[in-house]
Amino acid sequence: MKLAVISFTGSGRALAEKLESQLSHEVELYDKSSFGGELRLNMSKLFVDYDGIVFVSAVGIAVRYIAPHVKDKTEDPAVVVLDDLGRYSISLLSGHIGGGNDLAGEVGESIGAEVVVTTASDGRGIDSIDEFAKRYDLHIESMEDAKTLTALMVENRPISLRASSLYKLKYGNISEKDHEGVICVDYKTDTEFDLPHCILRPKVIYLGIGCRRGKSFEELQRYIDDTLSEQHISMHSVAAIGSIDIKCDEEGLLKLAESLECEFRLFSKAELNSVETEQNEFVMSKVGANSVAEASAAIMGDEIIMKKKARDGMTLAISRRIENG
Known part of the structure; x- marks a missing residue:
């Protein structure tokens, strides 16, 4: 977690330096002289550049600094306030998704401050x-x-x-x-x-993909979107895409993994040929493996839920991880 720690007083600066030395995160210190004295005008940059912001100040100061930049709990960084006497560590913003409640706990533990968490679920000891x-x-x-x-x-x-x-x-x-x-x-x-x-x-779906060299991201994306829709599978459940290792620089596949926010796994010919699949002399003659899409899917998942299908120089197979219990 990358943290910005902001202080405004001498005692606050001392606490900020203590946090820098004791927290396990990457910490950078700021004060009212930062950015040529224009700290408040640069809060938008801190909101983007850091996973968490710790104000060593009064809560009111923190609220005025962050108010114009608060957007959504799925985007906002964690914001914690530590008073400049080190008595209270308060989770102020993005307590759950952003990790503000956990960060308040870490700050409190490192300073010896009382941790204040006000989210309704935490107060009741239940999950949100x-x-x-x-x-x-x-x-x-x-x-x-x-x-x-x-x-x-x-x-x-x-x-x-x-x-x-x-x-x-x-x-x-x-x-x-x-x-x-x-x-x-x-x-x-x-x-x-x-x-x-x-x-x-849940991240339990694996896509094995083969394609002709130079297939664009747009073509691959349309094929994936269409197929997942037909199979009633959420794109948000894709944990990884996989292919043969000679596709390591295939721009369309690299962009596809980035778009799906998933891992891009690569397999050698030997790994792919170790999987029992239908014989495919054409694929073997081109890449030295009997199967790319279906073999990749089989290696990544526990169960094939869609055998290999082909469209316009692209092949796709789908597997899933079985969650027992």
């Missing part, structure tokens, strides 16, 4: 949806739905959890009968509910 999703690296399909379900949980309403038992939700009123809302962890897009619900996407 965004905290649960962050713990298991789940994509939240709708933040509005997440707010709705968290509000029900804060009021201790009965909730159904549709997920593998691997996912542990800190909440004491989970019920499959007479529930008022549903939390669903699933990669499938054809699931429907009549009650208020929040769908969370």
